[in-house]
Structure formats: C-alpha cells, structure tokens
Amino acid sequence: IAPKPAPEAAQFPAGFVWGAATAAYQVEGAATEDGRTPSIWDTFSRTPGKVHNGDTGDIAADHYHRYRDDVALMKRLGLTAYRFSVSWPRVQPTGRGPAVERGLDFYRRLVDELLEAGIAPVATLYHWDLPQDLEDAGGWPQRLTAERFADYAEIMAGALGDRVATWTTLNEPWCSAFLGYGSGVHAPGRTEPAAALRAAHHLNLAHGRAAGILRDRLPATAQISVTLNLHHVRPLTGGQADVDAARRIDAVGNRVFTGPMLSGAYPQDLLADTAHLVDWTELVRDGDLAAISTPVDVLGVNYYTPTLVSAPADGTGDSRDDGHGNSDHSPWPGSEHVAFHLAEGRKRTAMNWAIDPDGLYELLTDVSRDHPELPLMVTENGAAFDDYVSPEGRVADPERIAYLHGHLDAVRRAAADGVDVRGYFLWSLMDNFEWAYGYSKRFGAVYVDYATQRRTPKASAHWYADVIRRNALPTAPVTGLG
Numbered sequence: 001i002a003p004k005p006a007p008e009a010a011q012f013p014a015g016f017v018w019g020a021a022t023a024a025y026q027v028e029g030a031a032t033e034d035g036r037t038p039s040i041w042d043t044f045s046r047t048p049g050k051v052h053n054g055d056t057g058d059i060a061a062d063h064y065h066r067y068r069d070d071v072a073l074m075k076r077l078g079l080t081a082y083r084f085s086v087s088w089p090r091v092q093p094t095g096r097g098p099a100v101e102r103g104l105d106f107y108r109r110l111v112d113e114l115l116e117a118g119i120a121p122v123a124t125l126y127h128w129d130l131p132q133d134l135e136d137a138g139g140w141p142q143r144l145t146a147e148r149f150a151d152y153a154e155i156m157a158g159a160l161g162d163r164v165a166t167w168t169t170l171n172e173p174w175c176s177a178f179l180g181y182g183s184g185v186h187a188p189g190r191t192e193p194a195a196a197l198r199a200a201h202h203l204n205l206a207h208g209r210a211a212g213i214l215r216d217r218l219p220a221t222a223q224i225s226v227t228l229n230l231h232h233v234r235p236l237t238g239g240q241a242d243v244d245a246a247r248r249i250d251a252v253g254n255r256v257f258t259g260p261m262l263s264g265a266y267p268q269d270l271l272a273d274t275a276h277l278v279d280w281t282e283l284v285r286d287g288d289l290a291a292i293s294t295p296v297d298v299l300g301v302n303y304y305t306p307t308l309v310s311a312p313a314d315g316t317g318d319s320r321d322d323g324h325g326n327s328d329h330s331p332w333p334g335s336e337h338v339a340f341h342l343a344e345g346r347k348r349t350a351m352n353w354a355i356d357p358d359g360l361y362e363l364l365t366d367v368s369r370d371h372p373e374l375p376l377m378v379t380e381n382g383a384a385f386d387d388y389v390s391p392e393g394r395v396a397d398p399e400r401i402a403y404l405h406g407h408l409d410a411v412r413r414a415a416a417d418g419v420d421v422r423g424y425f426l427w428s429l430m431d432n433f434e435w436a437y438g439y440s441k442r443f444g445a446v447y448v449d450y451a452t453q454r455r456t457p458k459a460s461a462h463w464y465a466d467v468i469r470r471n472a473l474p475t476a477p478v479t480g481l482g
C-alpha cells in the first residue's frame, strides 16, 4: 500500500509568481563603464562617514558582467520572475537628453537572457540612484526632477517595451524622500524636513507622469505598478495619545503616497500635521493629482518588520532610532516627537528588525480592505543574518528559512482569506550593497564572496526552490539541503 501523500494544506494560488529582487546600485558594479556617470549613491558612498566601512557600489556583486551566470542561477532556483532596477545614470548620464545605447544594451541583454530562461522580467525604473547632475540641480525637492523622470520613462518604454511586461515606476519613495532628505541616512544625505515633503510630492508626480507615459507607450497588456514600503503601524497602547501617534506615522509613512496615488488626494490630517513646513497649495499644482492618480494595475508592497509607536509623553521609546538607522534628524516631518519601540519577545534579524509575519498578513488584508479591486504583489520580503560558508562549502541559514516560511505562510493565509496577492519576490536574490550598511548585512538567498565573486546558494535558496516547485510550503521547515 502506497503511503498517503502529505496533505498539501499550504498551497499557493495557481499561477502565483515566484520571484527574487535586486536593485542596480546594489548588485551591478561597473560604476564607470560604458558611459555611466555618478548617481547620488556614488557620491554619498564616497563621502567619508556615510556608509559602513567606506563601502561603495563600485564593484558590488559584479552583476553587470556576471548577469548570464546569475540568470542561470535563477533558472536553477525555478524563479518565474526577476525584479531588477535600471540605473538611470547608465542610460541617461546627466538625467536629461538622449540615451546611451551601450547602457540600454545591458538591459536588453539581461532581459533577453531572462526571457530565454523562461523568467519574466519585472523592471523598476527608479531604485534610488538619481543622476548626480539632477541632484546638483536641486534633486527631488525640485519639481523639474519629476519632469526629467517622465522623459527617462519614455526612453525605457521605447527600449524595453517590446519585451518587458511588468513595470514599476518607483521603489519605496518613502525612503527616497524621508531617508534621503529628512534623516539623511540615505543619499543625498540632506536633513531638511520641508525639502523631504517637497521630495515626496515630486516623487508622487514622477510616478504619475511616468505611469501615464508607460500607459501610452506600452502594449495594452503591460502591467504598470509602483512599489511602496508600507509601514504596518501599531500604537503601543490603546490610549488616545498613542493612537494619535500611530495615525500621524500612518499619514507621513503611508497615506502621503497611497492618498494621491490610489484615492486622488492628500489626506487632510497630513496637510494639517505638516502645514508649518510646506505650503501645500503652492506645492501641489493644478493637474498634479489627476496625473498622480493614474490607475496602476498592481501595487507592490515591501514588508520587513512592523512599526510600534507611542506618544512621547510616556517617556519611553526612542524618537531617533525607529529602525531606519540612527540620525539626529527624524525621517518623519511633522511627527518628530513620536517614539518608536522594538517589540519585546520577538526574534530579530541582523538589522535588529523584529520578526513578525502577522504584520505582513495584516498589512495585506488592510490594503485589500481599503482597495478591494487592486491586485497586490509582495515585491520585497526577506532578512539579513550573519551567514558564512562552512569548510564544506555550505551556508546553513535556518533563521532565514524560518523567516521566509513564516512570511510566505502569511501571504498564503491572506490569499486564502480573499486578498488578491499575485506573487512574492524574495529580497534578495544574492548578497549585495545594503545601502548605509555597506556589505556588512547579507540579505541574499545566494551567498556572495566579494573577494572572488563566487556565488554559493544558501540552504534557504534550496528551500525556496523546493517551495516554488511545489507551489506550496512544506509541512515542516526543510533544512540542511546541500
């Protein structure tokens, strides 16, 4: 008698997209090749004291030269999609004017290689590497940057529109605006709360203008999206002051983007909380909200850890370290006095981020409740741990497997409960330049030895490949696969 097959309780929807993600500055290297000019991240990482250990993306994971091997690796993992970003200064060095064909050719080759391997390319136009020339002209706080971005989107639609079906305008505009121009822990490292809010509006406008252009230029079947790092905000207590703190953080963390993009207006409470910093009636011009609310086909959601807040009056918590990196400057304009807390009794990743898969479940169900018609895609989720290669050449990362298992189960539960979540992209395909943390934090499913550029799939990569093959989670976490 054959043994009964294990019940496949933890099945994902048919056609679920299984991906992994990277970003240009974090993996490509080749910082000065084929006409590429500096982005704000080149400038920032070369500025002493800004990035851990003085690390830069000059070489990174050398993906620019090793993309063929990397696509072969993706194929072995069974990925059905790969989310990458285009380096703006590689294709339009000064952020304006004609495109550099050699730069475009890299993305054409990468996409062709992916299609050949049966992997769907998901292209992000902006994952934080603004051409330095545009920052020198004022950067995202300047309205002109949004218009430049629209021109760049048009170039990319022309170059890749025949072979890329899924497009993302911006990755995490919250980080661009508020870590880049508010707390200054990201490039360009400015610490001006008013400029950060102006940047947020111009990023919204850039998204809207680009979405409109993509809609016009791409085939009708193209999927247009934007990726947000939505904060799953919880108040520390049910008290009125803490609940109000959570509302403020939700406003300047989430609704500053979802309001105009998905509902066509900035939330009144955000305008009130920040009225002392910007004149919104001057900032938001006629027609802006119509452009920003250009419909998207999919919303990308990035999630790592929840956000626990209280009012400062409790005298607890920390208003400076909210998990986004230490700075004397807050990345929360208008809500500088809210205190942040680390959930107690939770395991943490190497980033010190609390591990809380229910946060992802709740985030997806919350967004789906507010926007029931909008398909969702988890465009990033994953964890950094202190990985190392054993003398036998293996990387055992049971904590990452447990992290992925928990979060994938949260996605599966959300789908089972009616949330239209179409796919999941692990952050990241491979270890890479983790922004202000340099190479000290490893998020990859594939280990990268930076001295040799040797790739070693971690146990989690084998585990993920198994999940993809089954379109289901194993009943118990699988560990120790070679």
Ligand code: PNW
Binding pocket: 023, 026, 171, 172, 175, 229, 302, 304, 323, 324, 325, 380, 427, 434, 435, 443
């Ligand atoms: C995202 N935070 O960034 C980015 O999209 C990736 O490029 C990055 O490598 C990944 O998450 C891991 O950090 C974030 O402070 C940076 O909450 C900071 C935060 C969240 C996301």
